[in-house]
Amino acid sequence: xxxxxxxxxxxxxPPARTRPGVGAWVQAVGMLPILVLLCIGFELMSHRxxxxxxxxxxxxxxxxxxxxxxxxxxxxLTGGIDLSVGSILAVAAMLAVIVSKLPGLGMLGIAAGLxxxxxxxxxxxxxxxxxxxxxxxxxxxALTAVRGVARLLGGDxxxxxxxxxxxxxxxxxxxxxxxxVVIAFVVVVVSWFLLRRTVFGMRxxxxxxxxxxxxxxxxxxxxxxxxxxxxxxxxxxLGGVMSAARLYAANGLxxxxxxxxxxxxxxxxxxxxxxxxxxSIWGTLVGALIIAVLTNGLVLVGVSDIWQYxxxxxxxxxxxxxxxxxxxxxxx
Amino acid sequence: xxxxxxxxxxxxxxxxxxxxxxxxxxDVSFAAHAGEVHALMGENGAGKSTLMKIxxxxxxxxxxxxxxxxxxxxxxxxxxxxxxxxxxxIYQELALSPNLTVAENxxxxxxxxxxGLIDRTAMAKxxxxxxxxxxxxxxxxxRVAALSLxxxxxxxxxxxxxxxxxxxxxxxPTTSLSSRETDRLFDLIRQLRAEGLAIIYISHRMAxxxxxxxxxxxxxxxxxxxxxTRAEMTxxxxxxxxxxxxxxxxxxKEHKPPEATRRVVLSVQDIADGKRVHGCSFEVHxxxxxxxxxxxxxxxxxxARLVCGADRRIRGRIxxxxxxxxxxxxxxxxxxxxxxxxxxRKLLGLFLDxxxxxxxxxxxxxxxxxxxxxxxxxxxxxxxxAVAALSIRARSDAVVVGSLSGGNQQKALLARLLETKPRVVxxxxxxxxxxxxxxxxxxxxxxxxxxxxxxxxxxxSELPEIIGICDxxxxxxxxxxxxxxxxxxxxxxxxxxxxxxxxxxxRRAA
Numbered sequence: 146x147x148x149x150x151x152x153x154x155x156x157x158x159p160p161a162r163t164r165p166g167v168g169a170w171v172q173a174v175g176m177l178p179i180l181v182l183l184c185i186g187f188e189l190m191s192h193r194x195x196x197x198x199x200x201x202x203x204x205x206x207x208x209x210x211x212x213x214x215x216x217x218x219x220x221x222l223t224g225g226i227d228l229s230v231g232s233i234l235a236v237a238a239m240l241a242v243i244v245s246k247l248p249g250l251g252m253l254g255i256a257a258g259l260x261x262x263x264x265x266x267x268x269x270x271x272x273x274x275x276x277x278x279x280x281x282x283x284x285x286x287a288l289t290a291v292r293g294v295a296r297l298l299g300g301d302x303x304x305x306x307x308x309x310x311x312x313x314x315x316x317x318x319x320x321x322x323x324x325x326v327v328i329a330f331v332v333v334v335v336s337w338f339l340l341r342r343t344v345f346g347m348r349x350x351x352x353x354x355x356x357x358x359x360x361x362x363x364x365x366x367x368x369x370x371x372x373x374x375x376x377x378x379x380x381x382x383l384g385g386v387m388s389a390a391r392l393y394a395a396n397g398l399x400x401x402x403x404x405x406x407x408x409x410x411x412x413x414x415x416x417x418x419x420x421x422x423x424x425s426i427w428g429t430l431v432g433a434l435i436i437a438v439l440t441n442g443l444v445l446v447g448v449s450d451i452w453q454y455x456x457x458x459x460x461x462x463x464x465x466x467x468x469x470x471x472x473x474x475x476x477x
Numbered sequence: 478x479x480x481x482x483x484x485x486x487x488x489x490x491x492x493x494x495x496x497x498x499x500x501x502x503x504d505v506s507f508a509a510h511a512g513e514v515h516a517l518m519g520e521n522g523a524g525k526s527t528l529m530k531i532x533x534x535x536x537x538x539x540x541x542x543x544x545x546x547x548x549x550x551x552x553x554x555x556x557x558x559x560x561x562x563x564x565x566x567i568y569q570e571l572a573l574s575p576n577l578t579v580a581e582n583x584x585x586x587x588x589x590x591x592x593g594l595i596d597r598t599a600m601a602k603x604x605x606x607x608x609x610x611x612x613x614x615x616x617x618x619x620r621v622a623a624l625s626l627x628x629x630x631x632x633x634x635x636x637x638x639x640x641x642x643x644x645x646x647x648x649x650p651t652t653s654l655s656s657r658e659t660d661r662l663f664d665l666i667r668q669l670r671a672e673g674l675a676i677i678y679i680s681h682r683m684a685x686x687x688x689x690x691x692x693x694x695x696x697x698x699x700x701x702x703x704x705x706t707r708a709e710m711t712x713x714x715x716x717x718x719x720x721x722x723x724x725x726x727x728x729x730k731e732h733k734p735p736e737a738t739r740r741v742v743l744s745v746q747d748i749a750d751g752k753r754v755h756g757c758s759f760e761v762h763x764x765x766x767x768x769x770x771x772x773x774x775x776x777x778x779x780x781a782r783l784v785c786g787a788d789r790r791i792r793g794r795i796x797x798x799x800x801x802x803x804x805x806x807x808x809x810x811x812x813x814x815x816x817x818x819x820x821x822r823k824l825l826g827l828f829l830d831x832x833x834x835x836x837x838x839x840x841x842x843x844x845x846x847x848x849x850x851x852x853x854x855x856x857x858x859x860x861x862x863a864v865a866a867l868s869i870r871a872r873s874d875a876v877v878v879g880s881l882s883g884g885n886q887q888k889a890l891l892a893r894l895l896e897t898k899p900r901v902v903x904x905x906x907x908x909x910x911x912x913x914x915x916x917x918x919x920x921x922x923x924x925x926x927x928x929x930x931x932x933x934x935x936x937x938s939e940l941p942e943i944i945g946i947c948d949x950x951x952x953x954x955x956x957x958x959x960x961x962x963x964x965x966x967x968x969x970x971x972x973x974x975x976x977x978x979x980x981x982x983x984r985r986a987a
Contacts, residue, residue, distance in 0.1 A: 342853075344846045351839060354828040361787055361817065361825055362839050362893065363808030422830045 176414060176431045183435065187442030194445055201323060205391075207437030208325035209234075209384045211430060213404060214411035215336045216380030218429045219373040221412050222340070223353040224421025225280035227374065229269060229287035230381040230408055234401035235295035237261045237385025241311075242304045242395045251310035258386035259379060265291055266378015267371070274370035288405065295397035303396040315391030325387055332380065336426045349373060353421025410460065411436055436460070485545075486511040486675045487532075487644050492542035494527055501527045502538075505701045507694055509644065509675040514666060516678045516690035520719055520912035524699040525679050529646050532677075533566040534559035546643075565642035567633045567650055573621050580604040580617035583636045607635045610668075612661055627654045627773055634662070638669075645669065646677045651685060652910065655773035655938070656976060663689055681913070683712050684941065695719055719913060727917050728945025732764060732927040739763050742932040743815070743901045745784055748793025753779040755956040756793075761901060761932040766923060768947030769936045770975045776956035777936045778820055781903045785817035786810035798900060811840060816894040820905035820936070826890045829879035833871050834860035836878045837892045863892035868918065884915025891922070902926065905936045920946050944970040952978040 187194040213230050220227045237258035245254030265287065272283045314324045340346035351359045352369045360366050384404070389395045414432030417424025439460065443453045485508040494502040502524045509515040519525050530536040532544070534556040544551055546562055553559050559566070573582045580600040581588075589596045589603070601617035608617065611631050621629060630650060637645055647666075651659045666676055666689060680686060686693055693710055695702040695718040702718045716727070739762040747756045753776040761767050769777050782788045784795060786807045795802045797813055804810045807817070819825040828836055838845070838856045845855040860874045867888040871881055878889055887907070894902060904923070908916045923946055927933055937943050943950050950970055952960045960978035964970045 342851050343849050344842050344851060345849060347835065347839070347842055347851065350831060350835075351828050354830050355824075357825045358819075358828060361807050361819060363806070363811040364839075365806070365808060422828065 176416065176428065176435065180431055180435050180438065183438050183442060187438065187445060191442070191445040194442055199441070199445070201326075203434075203437050203441045204326045204329075205323050206441060207433050208323075208329040209387050210404070210407045210411060210436060211329040211433040212332050212380050212387065213384045213408040214415075214429045214433045215332050215426060216377035217405075217408040217412045218336065218415070218417055218424065218426055219340070219349060220280070220377045221353075221409070221417050221419065222349050222421055222424055223370060223373050224356070224419075225273065225370070225373070226284060226409070227269065227280065227377045227381075228284040228405050229265065229291055230377060230384070231401035231404035231406075232288050232291035232295060233262050233265045233378055233381035234385040234388060234404055235395070235397050235399075236265065236291055236298065237382035238389040238395035238400050239295050239298040239304060239385075239397050241386045241389040242306050242309070242393075243298065245306050245309050245311065245389075246304075251306075251308075254309075254389070255311055255314075255386050258389065259382045262378040262380070262382015262385065263375055264378070266375045266381070269378065270371035270374030273374060274367040280374075292397070295400070297397070299395070299397050301397065303394055305394045307393055309390060309393045311386070311390050312393055313390070314387060315389070315393075325391070328383070328387065332383070333426055333430050340426060345369070345372065350422055353423075355422070407433075407436055410457075414460070485509060486547050487677075488543075488545040488548075489528070489532065490543045490545070492528065492531060492544075493539040494524075494531060494536060495539055500699055502531075502699045505696065505699070507701065509677055511643070511673045511675050512670055513691040514670055514676045514678055514689050516680060516686045516693040517696065518680070518686065518693055518715060518719055519696035519702075520914060523696040523719070525696055526648065527699075528696070529566060529648065529677065529679065532559065532644075533564060533646060560640065560642075563641070563643035564646065565637035565640050565644070566646040566648070567630075567637055568648050573629055573632060575620070575622035577621060578617065579608070579615060579619050579621060579624075579632050579635075582621055582632055583607075583617075583639055585636075587640075603639065604635065607638050610638075611635060611665060625774065627658050630654060631658070631662075634665070642674070644675045644677065646679070648679045649681065649910075650678075651680070651682070657772060657980065659685075682939070683715065686710065686715070716913065727913075728920055728941070730766075730924055730946055732766070732924050739765070742798060743784075744794075744796040746794040746796070748780070748783055748790050748795070750779060750783050750788060751791045753956050754783055757953075757956075757958055759951055759958065761934055763932060764927050764930045765949065766927050766933045766935060766947045768943035768950035768970075769934060769953060770938075770940065770943050770950050771953035771959075771979050773938060775953040775979065777953050778905055779956070780953065781817055781905055781934070781936055785815055785903055787817060811897050811899070814898070814900040815903070816840075816897055816899040816901075817903040818891060818894055818905055818907060820909060822886055822890050827878050827886060830877060832875050833864070833869065833878050833881070833889050834874040836889050837863050837874070837896060840893050840897045859896060863896060867892050867895075867922065882912070882915070884911035884918070887911050887915065887919065891919070895926075899931070901932045901934070903934045903936070906938065907935060908937075908939070908942065940972045940975055943975065944972055950975060954979060 184195065193199060213234065217227055217230065240261040241254040241258035244257035245251045247253065269283055269287055272278050273280045314328070317324050319327050340349060348359070348364050348369045351362070351364060352366050356366055385401070388400055411432035412424070412429050413419065414435055415424065415428025415430070417428060436457070439457060440453065443456060448456070487509040489505065489507045492502055492505045493500070505524065505528060507528065517525050517528070527536065531538045532553070534553045537554070544553060551562055553562065574585070577585070580597065583604050584600045589599045591599065604617040608615070611634065613628060613631055615624060615628060621632060624632065634650070650662060654662060670676060678689060687710065690707070690710070692704055692706055693715065694704040695715065697719060705714065741760045742763050743761045746758045748754065749756045757780055769780070771777050779788065783790050786804050786809060789805065797815060802810065802813050804813055823829065828839070834856060837860045841859065842851060842856065845852040863869070864871070864874050869885050869888045869892065871885060878886060881889065907923070908919055923933055923935070935943065935947060947970065948964050950962045951958050952962070952975055962970050962974055
């Protein structure tokens with residue numbers, strides 16, 4: 146069946162959309178004013194929001210979510226979801242701290258954390274790409290199971306390392322910029338490059354836009370899907386290393402709880418479509434910054450913990466509303 | 478048709494519609510009488526669907542126009558008002574809920590109730606006679622998800638019939654119907670006409686217009702061009718009105734039919750999927766256009782998908798250019814030199830949110846890339862060349878492909894396939910849902926490719942197309958080849974012969 150063509154021709158009706166790159170950019174810019182307004186608003190209310198010190202705190206707070214949301218962007222662009230990133234972060238942090246205690250091999254903690262992320266990301270990816278289970282269900286299971294693994298690793302205790310060899314990641318600076326922020330920025334730039342300048346990136350958009358067409362066009366859809374979940378796992382692992390480095394410690398039960406929701410919220414706020422195929426990493430960056438500014442600003446102006454929850458939750462719903470308004474279709 | 482027509486049941490006068498700055502319709506007047514089939518023709522973008530959407534309440538016309546029903550001015554301010562006024566519209570995009578049953582769909586929005594509860598028995602009972610009239614193999618309790626596209630269309634028709642409409646608008650209702658189903662539909666339309674309905678019938682197919690229409694009105698560029706009576710309707714006259722110029726040599730066939738000595742490019746032996754395709758063997762020669770005809774559901778698309786690796790085969794050999802292809806995925810088959818143009822470019826072909834350029838280069842970006850990094854200059858060059866070669870009309874190749882007209886979308890998808898430099902091209906319904914101009918361009922392209930030595934397999938439900946462009950036609954029935962027809966210089970393929978084989982009326986090879 147072919148759709149009624151007339152309303153869709155250029156002659157009959159002005160085309161509503163431009164190319165996705167520009168569209169995504171417009172989306173990001175669409176949210177950028179909100180970020181700026183929030184910053185100005187919090188500054189006017191607290192008079193200490195826009196200090197150098199506070200901005201540094203906000204960006205550091207945002208850093209880990211930016212990294213995880215970058216991975217989530219890849220996943221959501223394919224039309225999937227990764228609910229397990231918070232739990233993977235916890236496992237990675239546990240692994241990083243435990244391995245860091247090995248005498249002389251402490252720096253291996255970084256590799257251990259990243260490897261942990263890759264392993265669980267690959268497990269998600271294999272089930273989704275090859276067994277073809279829905280991503281929501283696979284990663285919902287992983288959310289719980291991997292959390293259990295994280296608790297198991299430390300015998301359900303907090304693990305410490307006061308002499309963490311890579312603590313500089315969480316607390317040091319590079320040319321005056323906190324390492325956390327540097328890492329987040331590098332992750333965003335690399336993600337942009339992967340998405341926009343590589344064959345793989347174009348295939349991510351193609352698979353998300355129309356998986357059947359991608360298959361017929363000769364794209365190995367399973368490989369693209371597997372890769373995005375590995376990337377998501379890897380970046381969740383990196384988030385774990387960053388958390389551990391910041392705290393000199395990790396706790397399998399508490400660390401990364403509900404981080405997946407912040408990551409998803411950042412991606413959706415950034416204008417990436419839940420149906421896949423449309424979106425950009427810059428939007429995700431803006432989305433993550435909005436969440437960080439909200440969290441920090443609400444504390445600064447003295448909003449109670451309870452209201453912070455309510456406001457953050459509403460922001461997620463508004464984000465999905467925007468997504469729906471933009472795509473003109475009802476979506477989850 | 479012999480006596481003077483009764484006063485028009487529908488008059489649309491001075492209807493105009495603008496979208497933003499674009500005039501979709503300007504000063505269109507149109508009338509339909511009770512008991513007539515009034516065909517509405519025009520190229521895509523001519524304004525047919527816009528006009529009918531105004532009639533069905535989906536669009537509001539610009540002020541100044543008037544709609545009269547049986548002489549009385551009416552104000553149609555929404556779909557509900559149109560339904561209430563007795564106007565039923567069957568759109569191309571079917572409006573059915575696949576998870577509900579046939580009866581539930583037919584009565585959607587006006588469910589029968591007893592004591593406030595849904596009365597499924599009564600709905601099924603009311604639905605059954607209409608389904609009987611349509612002679613369908615399913616029952617009111619069948620879930621729509623289990624029906625073919627053709628059958629779903631019939632459910633739509635049943636819904637309109639049960640609503641007892643006075644004016645029935647049908648937008649290309651036969652697009653997905655087999656010829657047997659089409660015949661049945663036509664019988665029904667004649668019956669409805671005899672019962673006094675006014676039927677407005679939108680179609681691109683000349684044959685249907687000739688068979689069915691009492692009058693035909695033509696729109697072009699949002700303007701009313703004229704109305705022809707049955708006696709005046711010739712293909713040439715209609716084409717001239719639609720296009721605004723002479724179209725000679727609509728079907729392009731300048732390439733020579735291959736001689737028996739011509740090289741075999743593709744040889745398929747006893748291929749089967751265990752479901753819809755039961756052991757098909759065929760060969761395609763260099764520079765040949767092979768048609769595969771048959772009814773909807775005969776297994777033509779399934780066969781093409783099987784050969785091109787889109788679905789798994791359980792047996793069969795495929796030999797391309799003398800080499801056996803063991804490939805199991807579309808990617809491997811494309812690399813081997815064979816491509817498949819899907820019949821459903823929106824669902825299975827294009828990335829609608831991506832640009833024309835990205836859609837064109839999808840198949841070859843891997844070949845152009847260096848260490849996985851896109852060669853954007855190469856992509857731009859390829860795309861610019863393809864856009865020019867296929868005359869894809871878009872403001873630029875950076876616009877989203879979904880914003881193009883059907884014909885240009887199809888050309889963009891074709892461009893993607895041709896970029897891979899294939900030896901064999903399978904084209905599944907290559908001109909479905911595209912306008913006359915784009916059709917003739919695609920025929921010209923097929924002819925060009927054949928002259929360049931490519932082997933082309935065309936699957937089509939439009940017999941004039943098979944006859945007009947193919948050198949040879951295989952006819953499928955029930956998942957196997959039922960016959961083969963050759964075109965020669967003296968004797969072109971005959972429509973009757975194809976139909977006879979496709980329906981099982983005759984088993985012969987001409």
